[in-house]
Amino acid sequence: MIFFGHVGITTAAFKLYENTISAKKVDKNKSYIDYRVVAIGSVLPDIIDKPIGAYFFRSTFHNSRIFAHSLVFSIFLIILGAYFFKRSRNNRIITLGVCSLIHQILDSMWLYPGILFWPAYGLKFPTRPEGNWIASNVVNLLTNPFVYGPEILGVIIIGYYFIKLFINKRVKEFLKTGRL
Template sequence: MIFFGHLGLTTEAIKAYEVILHKDNKLGDKEVFVDYRYVLIGSILPDIIDKPIGAGVFRSVFHNSRIFGHTLMFSLVLILIGIYMKNRNGKNNILFLGIASSIHLVLDSMWLYPNTLFWPYLGWKFPARPEGNWVNSDIVRLITDPTYYLPELIGFAIIAYFFIRLFRKKEIKCFLNKGKL
C-alpha cells in the first residue's frame, strides 16, 4: 500500500469504530472525540519515519525502507504513551496516533516480515531488501496488481468523500483547527 490506501482505510476504520461506539451507546453519556489529524498522520507515520531513513539517508546501512516505524514496538510505545496521556490529561491524540500506526502495520501485511515486525525480539539487525529500483516496481504494481491498486482507489474514494462532505458543510476550517470529521 502506498498512500491513499493507508489514509482512507485507516480513517474509515476509526470512523466506523467511533460510529459503532456512539450508536450502541457503549460509553453512556461520555463523548469520545477523535482528532482525525492525528489519525491521518498516524496512518502514514511509519513511512514518514522509515522511508527517508532506510531508503534515503542510511540506505547503505539498512537496505530496507521498513525499519523502526514498522515495528510492533514502535506502535506499542505510542499506544502506551497515549494511554498514559489519556489518563493524565484526558487527551487521546497520541493514543489514536499509535492505533493508526498499528493499522498501518496490518495494511502493510507486516506479519509476513516477522524480523521487522518483532524487532528487536528476533535480533537487532533489520533484514535487507533486495537492491533494485523498488519505486519503479511499486509504480508497476500500482498499475497492474489489483491487490495494490484497489486499496489505493478505495482509500482515495474515502478521503474524497470526507473532503467533499467537509467542503459542502463548510467545515474545512473546523477540521484544520480541531480535527473533527
C-alpha cells in the same frame, strides 16, 4: 499500499469506531478523534522509515521498513498514549499508535517477521531487495490489484469525507479541530 489506501482505510476504521462509541453516549467534547492525527498516524511508519532506511542510511539498513514498522514502535506509542490519556484525556498519541498498527496490518508486515517482531530476532534488520522502491510502487500501482484496489478504495473514502466537509461548509472547522 502507498498513501491513499493507508489514509482512507484507517480513516474509515476510526469513523466506524467513533460511530460505535457515540452510540454509547460518550461525551464527544471530552475525547473526540482528531482525524488530522489519524491521517498522519496512518502513514507515520513510512514518514519515519522511508527517509532513514531508503535514503540517509541505505547502506546500513538496505530496507525502507525498519523501526516504525515494528510492533515495538506501535506498542510503545499505545502505552505512552494510554498514560497521557489517563492523565489528561488527550487521545492523540494513542491514536498515532493504533494508526501505525493499522498501517502494519495494511502493509502485511506478518510476511516480514524479522521486522515486525524486531528486536526479537536480533538487533539487525533483515535486508529487503527493493532496488528502486519508488519505481516498484508505480509499477505495482498500475498492475497489482492488491495495490491499486486499496488505493482506489482510499481515494473514494477520502473523497467522500472531503465532499461532505465541503458541502456542509466545515472545511475550516476540520482544519482547526480535526473533526469529520
